[in-house]
Amino acid sequence: MQCDPLTRAQILSEALPYIQQYQGRVVVIKYGGAAMVHQERRAEVLRDIVFLSCVGIRPVLVHGGGPEINSWLQKLDIPFKFVDGLRVTDGATMEVVEMVLVGKVNKQIVQLISLAGGSAVGLCGRDGNLIKARSQGRAEIGFVGEVSSINPNLIQTLLEGGQIPVISSVAADETGQAYNINADTVAGELAASLGAEKLILLTDTPGILRDPQDRSSLVTLVDIETARRLIQTGVVKGGMIPKVQCCIRALAQGVRAAHILDGGSPHSLLLEILTDAGVGTKLVPSQYSAQVGEAGNGSR
Numbered sequence: 001m002q003c004d005p006l007t008r009a010q011i012l013s014e015a016l017p018y019i020q021q022y023q024g025r026v027v028v029i030k031y032g033g034a035a036m037v038h039q040e041r042r043a044e045v046l047r048d049i050v051f052l053s054c055v056g057i058r059p060v061l062v063h064g065g066g067p068e069i070n071s072w073l074q075k076l077d078i079p080f081k082f083v084d085g086l087r088v089t090d091g092a093t094m095e096v097v098e099m100v101l102v103g104k105v106n107k108q109i110v111q112l113i114s115l116a117g118g119s120a121v122g123l124c125g126r127d128g129n130l131i132k133a134r135s136q137g138r139a140e141i142g143f144v145g146e147v148s149s150i151n152p153n154l155i156q157t158l159l160e161g162g163q164i165p166v167i168s169s170v171a172a173d174e175t176g177q178a179y180n181i182n183a184d185t186v187a188g189e190l191a192a193s194l195g196a197e198k199l200i201l202l203t204d205t206p207g208i209l210r211d212p213q214d215r216s217s218l219v220t221l222v223d224i225e226t227a228r229r230l231i232q233t234g235v236v237k238g239g240m241i242p243k244v245q246c247c248i249r250a251l252a253q254g255v256r257a258a259h260i261l262d263g264g265s266p267h268s269l270l271l272e273i274l275t276d277a278g279v280g281t282k283l284v285p286s287q288y289s290a291q292v293g294e295a296g297n298g299s300r
């Protein structure tokens with residue numbers, strides 16, 4: 001980290017109890033396309049994930065790639081549009097989504113992890129029957145799927161072998177038909193099925209903002225009830241809605257905390273997990289759970 005030695009020593013002494021608490025625990029991290037567009041930060045984010053793995057925390061990475069899919073659809077002259085934050089996915093679009101996410105973005109991330117000194121295995125839902133999909137049943141959005149089941153055994157085996165699983169949000173149904181699933185949704189369901197300690201969504205805003213135009217209006221701590229209210233009252237809009245919804249679902253299924261933070265800000269992942277104050281929005285099941293069970297001074 002680029003900081004003076006005193007600050008570094010403070011961070012290290014603060015981080016140690018968190019590292020001890022989370023050792024052996026699974027942390028599911030979703031690296032969104034909006035954050036990944038900061039090419040210069042990608043290697044740094046992935047180095048931080050390798051660091052977590054080196055100290056004994058078990059990161060599982062789910063990646064997005066919406067902007068990269070858009071750019072390839074444009075190159076191929078295939079028009080695209082979104083309904084409720086979900087890409088309308090016909091047969092031709094599905095083919096491009098799978099090629100870009102599974103063939104390109106996934107392998108780039110695996111390579112960057114390897115260059116950072118870690119070892120990663122790239123998978124999509126089809127591999128090892130990891131995720132089975134089903135249609136959302138909305139004709140107007142085509143092959144957009146939802147998770148029908150998850151088989152976490154392969155992920156557990158990889159984690160036990162010190163590998164970092166890197167997962168694309170493409171999965172097939174019982175007939176082999178591919179579906180395009182929102183990557184936040186996949187991350188939330190995986191976190192629940194792996195009994196993860198944390199679900200972390202890296203995006204392009206500091207977290208949930210009271211005013212999306214004002215980056216200083218960060219909501220630092222929120223429980224499920226308040227998170228629902230932020231959606232109902234329209235504070236949380238657009239692409240932030242599926243994020244908050246999947247955090248709520250993961251918390252309701254036993255994940256202890258969910259975090260939304262800016263993946264483009266230096267070392268945001270480590271600062272969020274390993275310091276008392278954190279840098280993003282932390283979502284917890286209830287206000288009570290915010291005060292118990294965390295290492296450090298419990299300031300958040």
Ligand SMILES: Nc1ncnc2c1ncn2[C@@H]1O[C@H](COP(=O)(O)OP(=O)(O)O)[C@@H](O)[C@H]1O
Nearest residue numbers: 032033034203205208209212235236237239240
């Ligand atoms: N209350 C809010 N706080 C923060 N961001 C918000 C809020 N409401 C809507 N947003 C929007 O949500 C976007 C993040 O969603 P999205 O673009 O889908 O990201 P990703 O590619 O990481 O999945 C932000 O860039 C912001 O424009």
Ligand SMILES: CC(=O)N[C@@H](CCC(=O)OP(=O)(O)O)C(=O)O
Nearest residue numbers: 032033064065066086087182183
């Ligand atoms: C159904 C749906 O919308 N799928 C997404 C999958 C990728 C994704 O979620 O990427 P981000 O995290 O970068 O948004 C898409 O096609 O863009």
